[in-house]
Amino acid sequence: LAKTTQPISMDSYEGQEVNITCSHNNIATNDYITWYQQFPSQGPRFIIQGYKTKVTNEVASLFIPADRKSSTLSLPRVSLSDTAVYYCLVGDFSLTGGGNKLTFGTGTQLKVEL
Amino acid sequence: DTAVSQTPKYLVTQMGNDKSIKCEQNLGHDTMYWYKQDSKKFLKIMFSYNNKELIINETVPNRFSPKSPDKAHLNLHINSLELGDSAVYFCASSLRGRQYEQYFGPGTRLTVT
Numbered sequence: 266l267a268k269t270t271q272p273i274s275m276d277s278y279e280g281q282e283v284n285i286t287c288s289h290n291n292i293a294t295n296d297y298i299t300w301y302q303q304f305p306s307q308g309p310r311f312i313i314q315g316y317k318t319k320v321t322n323e324v325a326s327l328f329i330p331a332d333r334k335s336s337t338l339s340l341p342r343v344s345l346s347d348t349a350v351y352y353c354l355v356g357d358f359s360l361t362g363g364g365n366k367l368t369f370g371t372g373t374q375l376k377v378e379l
Numbered sequence: 380d381t382a383v384s385q386t387p388k389y390l391v392t393q394m395g396n397d398k399s400i401k402c403e404q405n406l407g408h409d410t411m412y413w414y415k416q417d418s419k420k421f422l423k424i425m426f427s428y429n430n431k432e433l434i435i436n437e438t439v440p441n442r443f444s445p446k447s448p449d450k451a452h453l454n455l456h457i458n459s460l461e462l463g464d465s466a467v468y469f470c471a472s473s474l475r476g477r478q479y480e481q482y483f484g485p486g487t488r489l490t491v492t
Contacts, residue, residue: 299479308383308469308483309422350420356479367481369422 269353274374283340285373287353290334295357298329298336303350303372312351313338340375348377382406383484385470391490392460400455400487402470410434411453412471412481413445422469428453429475460491 270288277283289298297316301309313320315327315336326339340347350372383404392398404411412435413425427435431447442458453470470484 297479303422306486308471308486309481310483311480314479352422354479367424367479371421 269355269370271351271353271370271373273371274376276376276378277343278378279344280342283343283347283375283377285338285340285351285353285375286335287338288335289353289355292333292355293357296355297357298327298333299354299356299367300325300327300338301352301354301367301369303352305349309352309369343375343377345377345379348375350374383470383472383482385468385484385487387487388485389488389490391492393492394460394462396460397456397458398460398489399457400468400470400489402453402455402484404451404470404472404482404484406472406482408472408474408482409450410473410475410478411447411450412473413453413455414469414471414483416467416469416486418466426453426455457489460489462491465489465491 268291297314299314300312302312303309313322313325313327315329317329317333320327328337352369352372354367386401390398410429412427414422415425416422425437425439426445428447430450444456445453447453467486467488469486471481473481
């Protein structure tokens, strides 16, 4: 699986937009980019997945440049409840792909304050 | 309605004991997983089952034995517990074609004394 690099921590204030960037220079053609969120004392929760360009859902947006060597998770107007660890994962999760397991790195600890 | 449930939530036991953690999902998923999150918060996959068949078995001591009686259940039995087994264990499930979207349980905090 492609190795990922994220900032260890980020601070923000309520109402701001937060962008967390993940580097994955060795991403393979069949790899997808997936983000998870983990609150303290809870299991991780799937946020969003993308392959290229932009993906948006009710929680976040994911921006992926043409070379796919990085990606940015964008959280609009964060609140205190968005304080969590955010994980960027890269892998081939297709039925025919061999990388059918999630490999979590250290993640980014986002702290949102008033 | 709990999607992925685990019991117990907390487990405190002594070295050398044998213990089990149960996991159930009511999402209709066909793939289930066990993860271990250590004190440094690293989350690592241990096992994965698809339709009751073992498909991922990471480098885990054979003291750990998963059992899947049916698609909705994946239990984890641990023999001869060691201090290093202390961690939070998460169960998860997904559809086989959507392994990237896993649903995690609340975790079981195991403390071995």
